[in-house]
Amino acid sequence: MPTIIVDGKSYEVSRGKNLLEACLDAGLDLPYFCWHPAMGSVGSCRQCALVQYRDDDDKHGRIVMGCMTPAADGTRVSLKVDEAKEFREAVVESLMLNHPHDCPVCSEGGECHLQDMTVMVGHRDRRYKGKKNTHRNQYLGPLINHEMNRCITCYRCERFYRDYAGGKDLAAQASRDRIYFGRHQDGILESEFSGNLVEVCPTGVFTDKPFLEDYSRKWDLQSSPSICSGCGVGCNISPGERYGRLKRIHNRYNQEINGYFICDRGRFGAGYVNGDKRTDYVGLKEPSGTFKALKRGEVSYHLTRWIGDGNIVGIGSPRASVESNYLLQKLVGPSNFSAGLSFKEQTILKRQVSILQTTKARNPSVKDIEMADAVLVLGEDLTNTAARIALAIRQATKNKAIAMAKEMGIEAWHDGAVKNLAQEERSPLFIATPASTKLDDIALATMTLAPEEIADFGLKLARHLTEGDSEDPQITEIATHLTTAERPLIISGPSLLNANIVESAAAVAEALVRSNQNTQLSFTSPESNSIGSILLSEDQNLTLQKIIEGINEIDVLIVLENDLSRRLSAFEMKQINASSAKIISIDILENETLEMSDMVLPAASFAETQGTLVNNEGRAQRFYSVFPPLNDRLPSWQWVIELARAIGNKELSAIESFDEIVELCAKNNNFQALLSVAPNKNFRDHGLKIPRQTHRNSGRTAITADVSVHELQQTPDNETPLAYSMEGLNRDQPSVLTPFVWSPGWNSNQSLQKFQAETDGPLKGGASGVKLIKSSGSGVSVACDPTFSFTLEKNFWRLVPIYSLHGSEEMSYHTKEISQLAGLPFIVLSDKDANNMKVSDGDGVVVTGENLKMSISVRVSSRMAEGCAGYSAGYNEIEQLTADAHVQISRDNDWQPLKPVVIATDRIASFKSQDSRHV
Amino acid sequence: MIDNIIQSETASTLTSEELQLINLELSHVPQKSGAAIDALKIVQAKRGWVSDECLIAIAKLLEMSAEELEGIATFYNLIFRRPVGDKVILFCDSVSCWLCGCENQKHKLSEILKIDYGETTKDNQFTLLPVPCLGACDKAPVMMVGDDLFTNLNSSKLEQIIAYYRKEGEK
Ligand code: SF4
């Protein structure tokens, strides 16, 4: 390992780092702005200056930028000489020329990297007395607030938005002190990752808009280590609460999964926790059909009265924790428990799990995906079904650039040089989907195919890989790229609800792995615990459809966090409703299933309880409550214990803590590792609990002073090693128990580096999450017929789901901002079909099928498989449309075109009044 | 969305001559965006400046986003994103000219035209802009009016020059 000498002291540093990284790794505070651990260096802010000496005799040295200079063995530098210190202070002073003094009203204040760096360089008095710049801010949509005056031109926003995340509608404009970071015109930022600007920008230019409208300082937030429940990727998040409201969500670093970035569903999609759709009290349906709120004390009486010892069936949920599902399964017995998935979902996900349990290929983490150097996507629009993975694939296509740079001796962190060298060269990415995807712009080739054709294509490719029998130029080209790659990745998933696609992805990976052990095979999973549900009910086959068949033999049906209407047809829902079975629903938000229940038990959301979720690769991760549940809400697992008491189930009635459930569940074969997912409630950090609040949390003694001057007791947390309090120690504990990052002098999220063993490296507290799926390595035998065909039928279309990050997911949809962005559902037709039908973008069509007739607006796309029609998946308004249905589609002559949502721009107006500085 | 609406409405914004010239530039570059500056110059040459509509039309042609092209257009100070007068006066205020007293000449010029830097005369004939060096330091102070260079400026010269162009403009 190279040794560098900083101010006379030697430090060993990792190979391939720059001086800034090396200094930070050595625990030295060297200020910076533009360098970012995931995006490398461009040397634009000049903040990380230090003095470098040639050798011992060199007494003068020269100023260099730490982030642009390799930390080669024997490098001598000084942070402390006056020249370096003065330089760094001068940089901050110059940045402050135009920076407004508005910290008290800036939502970045208190967690601002610019504040931290200003203090760190010792700059206090501004000498500049002139006028500051005034920019016009833009409307960037409901998620991001724009306050351009605060910009210090570090370029991080543009580099994240465009270079890292592939967004097109944000760029640096103008030059000198007129430089402006924004859109061309006011309008909603298009990127699915726009929210990361909030954390990437070192000042308050881009801030979290919903948070701004319901604001608290970082130091007043109570946070917890949590897991995003937006999809199956399982990104780690740190949600913050105050006054019983979930205020905002920040990224929580997990090197294996999300790193520094999450998607906008994850960051902004949890507003439903504060929403008015929340269930608050136990509701009992009266004969009139309305619900009567029960007092907490009456609940067990009513439960005992009508549960009895009849035939009880439980329906679990892919969005409820392992523990809640497990307990319900235990209560009703395995044969009476359904994972709560539709037949198709269950079949495909089960197959995904069984493939991952036997495949010879590797089952990669998101980090591994980022390392792939050739990628084949079968059937997934990843940006909308597993957003964080799409972002990783975008990085994977840069591996070619990094390899080219390596050959020239350029380090990967030298971002500008690497990009300049590679120009348009990218690692190969191939995408086979029925409709366009947000990764098409970087794909070497895209294939627009119907679901069956995708499976067929995959199998042909697999056969060609083993037998070399294909003459199809596309297949041979893809095969060449995949076989010459070092770390090829095949990725697929259940989103088209076609099991054969998953099968064909496995076939390709198995064929590749014969010659390359580094072949990776990954599947997405739709909900936060889809894979957990499958692992729990692996041997059972009680599908929702079977439950409906036998619905009249059921006395009580317990539904756990599952709106069945999203998986069942209206007809099937009616059958359940009309049956004699009594329905008890435990859920977070009002929904159709709750409405037809006889009793409703209000459940705590992810922010108010703890549990384990299993992500798409089979990694079990623990989330913890941010604040105690309000009103009569209880964690679902506690409701199940209450039900057990009502039924008289002795074993479950005796459970007193969450840890006991974990212990019981770990007896289950698939869940043996559950015990090591997180320490139990008795864990103490140097003898102390871990505080959810910062040590500066203000007003605790005064907050209820209008009622009583006595300080309120903090709510005790008897279930976890965390405390709802500021007392304790947030340091040195396992990563899974780190609620927020903060370190003296580092109030912003950049304090993360103090929690990392080295910059961009693992956390000091170790990795979090435990893989429950381990492959036996015996290999997969592909279980499907090698020839599928898709035949065009005149006047009939096959429906294929089109997913939307904002809109397709059940819970986040109930967040105000997300529902605004979701817009109205639509049908996508290929341009050829649209042409024949004489419809164009924005026109309407009538969709007719079995028990179905509806008018809906149309989008026309040149990348939509002919004979297939895409429909907005997961939108309540069109829940009758289901994957694979055969429908007729015709032009709707009575269609009233929807008014375009024009986001007003006052740019032209300001243009005329000549006060806009950036044009 | 709004971009789409604007784009479809302005597909025909560029003249066929402009399109032809831009396409010629495109044949010289490996990536379309490489022709961005030339395309902006072509459009500006014909129209004096680059309007929002033109910028969006060029961006579409070069398969860039409006933001990307705007970043280039606004970076260069000789690409005009606001209307300018018939003649743009580039008045050098760099070192040599400054040493030779260009500030006085600038005052004189402003007096004649009744405008300051960055402004356009009411009759839309002149726009006055500062420029850092015209490469004629040996004859400082200097300025350009349109494509014509004027050297060794003094008050009476300035009056004559402006009078000449005013007359030209009336024709
Ligand atoms: S807006 Fe923020 S991230 Fe972008 S350049 Fe300015 S300070 Fe940097």
Ligand code: SF4
């Ligand atoms: S990718 Fe999925 S898990 Fe990650 S932040 Fe987005 S919705 Fe959440």
Ligand code: FES
């Ligand atoms: S961090 Fe090194 S120049 Fe900006």
